[in-house]
Amino acid sequence: MYTPAPTPAPVVPSTTYLALGDSYTIGEGAAEADRWPVQLAKLAQQTGLGVQAPDIIARTGWTTAELQGAIQASGNHRTDYGLVSLLIGVNNQYRGQTQALYRTEFRQLLATAEQFADGRAGHVVVLSIPDWGQTPFAKGRDQDRIGIEIDQFNAVARDECRQAGIAYVDITFFTRSAAGDASQFTTDGLHYTGPQMRLWAQQALPVVQGLLK
Known part of the structure; x- marks a missing residue:
């Protein structure tokens, strides 16, 4: 009796991913698996998008100028990434x-x-830039002023993204809602744990799905 060969599973295109940023991109103080770009790639994979684990160019303390300089010094001249993310600006502020x-x-x-x-x-x-004014690290500082300035920097980023036709995802409100919850912060009181960064990845996921559909 003839038995037809099983239908092969569809091949999911593999999307290369580059994450650019500062300490929030590398998840300072958190495990590598908790970094939001790593979590985003895994969430995308679970939805059927073949997003690879990210290449990352990011370091704690970098401003926009320092990130640009590091990119130039990295020797990474690839132009074939299927997805690129950017989160930068807190150190400028x-x-x-x-x-x-x-x-x-x-x-x-x-x-x-x-x-x-x-x-x-x-x-x-x-x-968007997280509001570090709502972290334990900011206790005793002018938290309202920090929040206002973060909003102003984010407004600049949002406007530049609009003009460039680039997707912008607001995650700042998550970081404000974390205030008072010690479990949301790493031991330095400034950076975020995996559960908080997972919220960022979940917020970005539908946007990425739309970009890669």
């Missing part, structure tokens, strides 16, 4: 740099992110 400077340098980073994605703005996603 922390160091008292101007929003005008941030706008100029952030715009340059958006162009760099597009280059990594072969010029496709539709394959780049930006996450």
Whole structure:
């Protein structure tokens, strides 16, 4: 009796992923598996998107200029990433740099992110800056002022993304809702644990699904 061969499972295209940023991208103080880009890739895989574990160019303390310099020094000249994410700016605010400077340098980073994605703005996603003013680290500081300035920097990023046709995902409100919950923060009281960063990944997931559909 003839038995037909089983139908092979569909091959899921593999999407390379590059994450650019600072301490929030590397998840300072948290396990590597808890980093939000790593969690995003795994969530995407669970929905059938073949997003690979991310390459990461990020370091604690980096401003926009320092990230751009590190990218140039990295030797990574690839232009074939299927997805590029960017989360940067908290150190610009922390160091008292101007929003005008941030706008100029952030715009340059958006162009760099597009280059990594072969010029496709539709394959780049930006996450908003967390509000460190609501962390235990900020106790005793002017938390209201920090929050206002974070909003101003995020408004710049949102506007630049709109002009460039790049997706922007707001995760700042999650970081504000974490205030008072010690389980949301690593031992330094400034950075976030896996459960908080999972919220960011979940927030970005439907946007990434739309970009990669």
